[in-house]
Amino acid sequence: MMTNSKSIEPLLVQANAAKRSILLINHVEKQIILRELAAALVEREADILRENKKDLDRMDPKDAKYDRLKLTAERIQGLADSLVVVAGLEDPTGQVLSRKYLANGLQIDRMTVPLGVVGVIYEARPNVTIDVAALCIQSGNVCLLKGGSDAWYSNSCLVAIIRGILRDHQLNEDIVQLLPPERESVLELLTASSYVDIIIPRGSQGLIDYVRQHATVPVIETGAGVCHTYVDKSADLDKAAQIVANAKISRPSVCNALDTILVDREVAEGLVSRLAPLLEAADVTVRADDASFAHWQRHGLTRLEKAAPADYGREFLDLICSVKVINGLEEALTHIERHSSKHSECIVSQDSKNIATFMQLVDAAAVYSNASTRFTDGGEFGLGAEIGISTQKLHARGPFALEKLVTEKWFVTGDGQIR
Numbered sequence: 001m002m003t004n005s006k007s008i009e010p011l012l013v014q015a016n017a018a019k020r021s022i023l024l025i026n027h028v029e030k031q032i033i034l035r036e037l038a039a040a041l042v043e044r045e046a047d048i049l050r051e052n053k054k055d056l057d058r059m060d061p062k063d064a065k066y067d068r069l070k071l072t073a074e075r076i077q078g079l080a081d082s083l084v085v086v087a088g089l090e091d092p093t094g095q096v097l098s099r100k101y102l103a104n105g106l107q108i109d110r111m112t113v114p115l116g117v118v119g120v121i122y123e124a125r126p127n128v129t130i131d132v133a134a135l136c137i138q139s140g141n142v143c144l145l146k147g148g149s150d151a152w153y154s155n156s157c158l159v160a161i162i163r164g165i166l167r168d169h170q171l172n173e174d175i176v177q178l179l180p181p182e183r184e185s186v187l188e189l190l191t192a193s194s195y196v197d198i199i200i201p202r203g204s205q206g207l208i209d210y211v212r213q214h215a216t217v218p219v220i221e222t223g224a225g226v227c228h229t230y231v232d233k234s235a236d237l238d239k240a241a242q243i244v245a246n247a248k249i250s251r252p253s254v255c256n257a258l259d260t261i262l263v264d265r266e267v268a269e270g271l272v273s274r275l276a277p278l279l280e281a282a283d284v285t286v287r288a289d290d291a292s293f294a295h296w297q298r299h300g301l302t303r304l305e306k307a308a309p310a311d312y313g314r315e316f317l318d319l320i321c322s323v324k325v326i327n328g329l330e331e332a333l334t335h336i337e338r339h340s341s342k343h344s345e346c347i348v349s350q351d352s353k354n355i356a357t358f359m360q361l362v363d364a365a366a367v368y369s370n371a372s373t374r375f376t377d378g379g380e381f382g383l384g385a386e387i388g389i390s391t392q393k394l395h396a397r398g399p400f401a402l403e404k405l406v407t408e409k410w411f412v413t414g415d416g417q418i419r
Contacts, residue, residue: 008185011144012195014174015117018142021172023114027091029169030138034087037134037165038080044161045076051157052126059124059150064317067253069124069151079130086134086384092406093140107413112406114140116197119189120387121146121211123203126154131385133162133176139405142175144196146189148203149181190215200400202388205315205341222388222400225255225343226315227373230332230358231271232349233264239370240348241274246372247346249282252319255389256344256376259316261323262332268325269295276301284319287311291325313339329354333361340364342391344373365391365398 025033041048052071059066095112102108118141122128129145136143147155155178163173179185190199193216201211205224212219229247231240247258263271272292276299279286285303288296296304311322312335326332336345346368347358355369366376366389376399378386383401390396396404 006180008179008188009192009195011174011177011179012117012189012192015142015144015177016195018172018174019116022137022140022142022175025137025140025171030091030140031087033137033165033169033171034083034134036168037130037162038083038087040161040165041076041080041083041130041158044157045073048076048154048157048161049073051153054153055124055126055151064253065124065150067251069126069154071126071154075127079127082131082379082385083134085379086138086402089138089384089402091138091140092403095406097408104417105415106417109411109413111409111411113409115405115407117142117144117195118405119144119146119192119196119199119217121186121189121199121201121203121207122388123148123207124150125202126151126158128202128387129155129158129178130162132387133159134385135387135402135405137175139402141405144177144179144189146179146186147181152181186210187214190217193217200387220390220395220400221392222390224315224341224391225257225376225389226260226313226339226341227256227258227344227346228260228262228336228340229258229346229348229373230262230326230329230336231264231267232329232332232347232351232354233266234351234354235264235267235271235348236350237267237270237274240271241278243346243348243370243372244271244275245278245282247374248279248284248321249319250372250374253317254374255315256373257317258373259314259321260312260339261321262326262335263292263323264332265291265325265327268292272296273299279321282319284321287320287322289322289324292323296323313341315341329357333358336362343389344368344376346371346373365389 093112097110099109120132159178162176166173196217199217199219201208202222208221229244272295287305287307289307307322342364344366345362345364349355359367378399378401381399383399386399386401388400390400
């Protein structure tokens, strides 16, 4: 494992040199590369799992990041499948967005082109290594991967496989580079405006805040999700219990998992009676407000705690959620406005007016009615893999996928015109 703290400028120079190489790859060759990479992941499964175990052995299994770090045969197959999906997507570059002819004979085309060198900073999620590399290759971008030290062995193995495929095609392997794990290299990356075109942080709110505060390179924020589900008084409570349980239990360590349940006072008892057995079976800890605490006690929830103010607006990334009893839609909207990270928010209701009001007024990248927030994902939305979920409003919002890894360029064609 790398421990020496050297400047990453040579790696940045190599990334810029690789831009010309990737711009010359046509769409068919990109597809071949990604499909070969998918096959290589499956073939090298034993190597990947061996290196992943080295990372897992250094982490406490009780750590919330453990599940995100862990690779399995099933997850590797899932990564391979996502590569095949990305390979089948339309090339987002070279698209003519507009074309006009001026009176002086000039032809002016506005077209999509790659962003250039994309730096992605992320934590203990080796799947991001594959997702980012695939999306960047397919969109004609060079990528600089700054994974966390927790996943160093996993990421090193995956990047070695990717670079080997690039070499096999006589391409510059620096199209994909893994930066050293030391934190010192983060600041150098964030200020490398001469070499890097955009930075995308994916991870905790602390990581995103650090990047935003220190970067001189343009930043697109992705990652932190504080997700609420509001159960309206008109809700089908059996359906609501299933939606809430899925949003919390199915994979608690990811950003689209539920963090806070808001429930209308009129149906709090009914929801808890249906939901408590589901959460109990999954060992979920509920941090309840005073208005709901007795309900949970009465229905036998053993992992029950009193909620503190800090439990609202908090991303748990674990089998923990907070609960608050609400007096109607207006109070729910106010709570979400105050505590949301603008990622994914849900209403469970049979009142079409309340649903329409919620969907229109809640400010988030994805808003749901009567469905789990766990669907906020590039693959689930039919976009292939994603780099992350953007919670900002400029350039991209929601799943930051292939179609957003481009910018615009004006092509002006003349025949001797002068001004």
